[in-house]
Amino acid sequence: MYGQVLVLNADYSLLNAVTWKRALCLVVKGKADVVKDSEVNVGPFFIPQVIRLLKRVNGIYHRRIAWSRQNVYLRDKYTCQYCGQRVRESRLTLDHVLPKSRGGRNSWTNTVTACFPCNNKKGNRTPDEAAMPLRRSPFQPTVWEFMLARLKKVEPDLLRKAAF
Template identity: 45%
Template sequence: MSRKVLVLNQDYSALTVCSIPKAFLLVFLKKADLVAESATEQLRSVSQSFPMPSVIRLHRYVYLPYKGVMLSRQNIFRRDGGQCQYCGKTEDLTLDHVLPKSRGGRTSWDNLTTACKRCNSRKGDLTPEEANMPLNVKPYKPSFVMFLRDFGGSIENSWVPFLGKKKEKTLVE
């Protein structure tokens, strides 16, 4: 049961993802409604079978002042598609500060990008413009829903209406 379940707030906005056992428990305890279920799989006990949740909606609204994506090495790599933003290479990857730290560059979503070791060494203590190494994509901070939809791996088809447009990396249910 490594699959995940999309958890919606009371207003149907995407809140988080959780495990199938956690989602089942929320539905069973009547703390959430089942919005979408797997068409092919069920959860079974000795004497009963239950629908396997794919999307659930909480009964109570959970107020989150800000739901952001944690800045981490793996999340930067995911955002950049696991490839160097200078040459497109997918091996020997590291992080590069677009504006070098020695020149006041901060460790932030907008200043970190994925680079192979060769390009990172070649760029050195310069900006991409000074090194004549243009970035393929300018670094940006993804929103939580964008991160779930675009960088969180495969998503269920039933999640698509709640996460927005992009539908390329979906799983067939």
């Protein structure tokens, strides 16, 4: 069958590639414009080669991602949020900003990626108490951010498992 269709963002920057079915679906639903058609048609429609998302529907990429340890690592780009070092996944730990023992929860805004030494050093303290500032405040990522991470080719294998 026909290959992948390139998806451009509203500003014409490269965003993603999708199957032709998905691309046609976006166009038919009015969520994307066709930038370039192919020579192949399905019923009345030419299969697009390139489509562009309309600005008003960027919201489809604002769907939230489920919390999981792996997804926190991915959000943080496999980088310790205390020392900034990028570490192999097997060497990473999940740190609770407010420690679990003090009521800290498994949530996007209370968990960050940390290397073993930093997690040890922080121990049962908050970043303030430990004088270990976070490089970036933890946040709830969207599909959009995960796609950007993929475009930057961060761990393609894990991204495929990231459930979107």
